Amino acid sequence: DQQVKQNSPSLSVQEGRISxxxxxxxxxxxxxxxxxxxxxxxxxxxxxxxxxxxxxxxDGRFTVFLNKSAKHLSLHIVPSQPGDSAVYFCAASALxxxxxxxxxLTFGQGTILTVHP
Amino acid sequence: xxxxxxxxxxxxxxxxxxxxIECRSLDFQAxxxxxxxQFPKQSLMxxxxxxEGSKATYEQGVEKDKFxxxxxxxxxxxxxxxxxxxxxxxxxxCSARDHGRVNYGYTFGSGTRLTVV
Numbered sequence: 001d002q003q004v005k006q007n008s009p010s011l012s013v014q015e016g017r018i019s020x021x022x023x024x025x026x027x028x029x030x031x032x033x034x035x036x037x038x039x040x041x042x043x044x045x046x047x048x049x050x051x052x053x054x055x056x057x058x059d060g061r062f063t064v065f066l067n068k069s070a071k072h073l074s075l076h077i078v079p080s081q082p083g084d085s086a087v088y089f090c091a092a093s094a095l096x097x098x099x100x101x102x103x104x105l106t107f108g109q110g111t112i113l114t115v116h117p
Numbered sequence: 118x119x120x121x122x123x124x125x126x127x128x129x130x131x132x133x134x135x136x137x138i139e140c141r142s143l144d145f146q147a148x149x150x151x152x153x154x155q156f157p158k159q160s161l162m163x164x165x166x167x168x169e170g171s172k173a174t175y176e177q178g179v180e181k182d183k184f185x186x187x188x189x190x191x192x193x194x195x196x197x198x199x200x201x202x203x204x205x206x207x208x209x210x211c212s213a214r215d216h217g218r219v220n221y222g223y224t225f226g227s228g229t230r231l232t233v234v
């Protein structure tokens with residue numbers, strides 16, 4: 001039961017263009033979403049996150065959009081740079097019982113982004 | 118920022134032996150740590166949630182007697198793969214949560230590549 005899905009295994013874009021990475025989820029209890037960047041044989045690096053009370057969060061070249069009704073989020077990278085080439089994972093979490101803290105992360109399968117010079 | 122140190126980065130062991138992997142939060146106290154496993158070209162699969170001073174909570178299908186988790190202090194959690202077999206070969210990643218951070222502080226270690234021969 002894949003609760004977080006990244007249906008595109010790979011994405012290739014030209015340097016300077018926009019990269020759009022998509023993620024869908026099925027668990028309506030998820031209310032906090034994160035994007036991570038990962039290189040082979042390394043741990044994930046946090047990029048950006050969004051709470052379910054928002055529909056957009058921006059940090060420099062990275063913007064995450066959340067569509068709760070569609071249970072869909074996307075990560076936009078503008079402009080894309082060759083150094084952005086990596087595997088991108090979206091992850092989701094829900095408030096734990098008691099509502100004071102977020103619990104475990106559930107990850108998507110990842111999307112390999114390649115940015116060509 | 119929050120730093121999580123994971124050691125060793127890679128280990129090769131003989132079938133039937135045990136291997137211990139350490140995960141340390143260097144500049145914050147982590148009441149909760151998570152252990153993940155990643156197979157090649159696949160997602161990060163949560164194995165267990167480790168809470169300081171209490172027993173770990175294992176995900177369905179993860180053998181608790183095979184993957185021993187100890188979280189004896191607020192800055193250290195260990196994962197011991199007991200009686201390792203070739204099918205245990207994988208990339209293991211820990212994550213520590215810092216409740217004081219804005220992004221709810223899911224910081225990852227650099228991972229451990231385990232090869233059982």
